[in-house]
Amino acid sequence: MDNLQHQSTAGSSHVGSGDKPSPPPSPRPSPTYTVAPTLPQPPYLPDTVLESDEILNPANLEVIAICGSGYVYRCPAGCAYKMHASRHEFDMMRAAGDCSVRPLSRVLRRTKTGQIRQRGILMELATPFDVQAVAPCDRGAVKDEMVALVDRLHDEYNMVHGDIKPANLVRHRDGTLRFCDFDNARRTIPHDGEQPWDFAGHTSRYLSPRRRLGHESPPTKDDDRYALAASLWELYTGEDPPAHEDDWTVVGPRKPMDLAAVADDDAREYIRLIFEQHSARVATRGATAKRGLCE
Ligand SMILES: Nc1ncnc2c1ncn2[C@@H]1O[C@H](COP(=O)(O)OP(=O)(O)OP(=O)(O)O)[C@@H](O)[C@H]1O
Numbered sequence: 001m002d003n004l005q006h007q008s009t010a011g012s013s014h015v016g017s018g019d020k021p022s023p024p025p026s027p028r029p030s031p032t033y034t035v036a037p038t039l040p041q042p043p044y045l046p047d048t049v050l051e052s053d054e055i056l057n058p059a060n061l062e063v064i065a066i067c068g069s070g071y072v073y074r075c076p077a078g079c080a081y082k083m084h085a086s087r088h089e090f091d092m093m094r095a096a097g098d099c100s101v102r103p104l105s106r107v108l109r110r111t112k113t114g115q116i117r118q119r120g121i122l123m124e125l126a127t128p129f130d131v132q133a134v135a136p137c138d139r140g141a142v143k144d145e146m147v148a149l150v151d152r153l154h155d156e157y158n159m160v161h162g163d164i165k166p167a168n169l170v171r172h173r174d175g176t177l178r179f180c181d182f183d184n185a186r187r188t189i190p191h192d193g194e195q196p197w198d199f200a201g202h203t204s205r206y207l208s209p210r211r212r213l214g215h216e217s218p219p220t221k222d223d224d225r226y227a228l229a230a231s232l233w234e235l236y237t238g239e240d241p242p243a244h245e246d247d248w249t250v251v252g253p254r255k256p257m258d259l260a261a262v263a264d265d266d267a268r269e270y271i272r273l274i275f276e277q278h279s280a281r282v283a284t285r286g287a288t289a290k291r292g293l294c295e
């Protein structure tokens with residue numbers, strides 16, 4: 001816990017507003033620790049803390065991930081700190097209830113001119129989730145968890161995540177799968193006094209055909225379901241979904257995703273149905289209808 005440089009694990013494939021997109025590296029995190037249920041609960045923290053608070057003493061922070069917007073650190077006492085995270089993201093995490101890793105505090109910085117600016121978010125520490133390391137015998141159960149999580153976020157909390165991918169899943173200490181990274185999230189029912197949705201980047205490998213054409217438009221539940229299907233394809237194949245052939249524009253043909261590589265009949269049909277609903281290009285390979293290429 002004394003070195004800011006070591007153990008950075010998650011490469012970022014996130015393309016932010018104004019950034020020059022580059023071919024995405026693997027977004028797969030490799031957890032270097034597991035949060036046990038016996039880990040003491042994080043301490044009580046007020047709604048806001050200053051960046052100078054002892055809990056953020058750099059000597060005690062350890063990098064969990066280098067991401068699009070900066071770093072996510074592991075802090076003492078079972079907390080994690082995401083730098084450069086917005087007020088909007090904090091509000092969305094709260095709104096998502098137990099579909100989100102638990103937000104604890106907004107971290108503020110006092111500028112030289114005395115202004116107070118949001119600097120990041122303190123949240124409960126969870127275990128990063130490595131979808132490609134799920135054993136084949138556990139894939140069915142994990143698929144059900146992923147589908148149920150998305151359904152609950154949509155139907156119970158009336159929210160869209162906007163950047164669904166396995167790297168944005170974590171295991172909570174209670175064993176449940178939850179989302180992190182709510183920068184792109186929005187409520188489907190507007191809420192007074194909340195910061196409006198603003199384009200905060202996307203992850204092109206999981207981007208629906210609709211968003212590929214107008215990727216700065218607000219994400220919908222259907223866009224989330226496409227991203228879920230691409231994530232399930234990754235769960236069953238153990239491979240990153242293919243990148244777009246021209247990642248500089250994001251628009252354009254995606255390299256084919258081979259549905260025949262999904263060995264489970266139910267999962268394959270679930271994924272196929274969602275891809276077809278998105279009018280993604282589908283081609284069958286060979287005589288059997290179970291083999292096919294999807295955009
Ligand atoms: N509370 C947490 N506890 C443990 N790990 C976390 C927590 N929050 C995030 N992480 C890990 O940090 C990684 C990056 O976090 P997050 O996705 O929020 O950042 P980001 O900048 O939006 O990422 P990207 O731009 O790569 O999508 C996640 O993939 C996850 O593995």
Ligand SMILES: [Mg+2]
Binds near residue numbers: 067168181
């Ligand atoms: Mg992320």
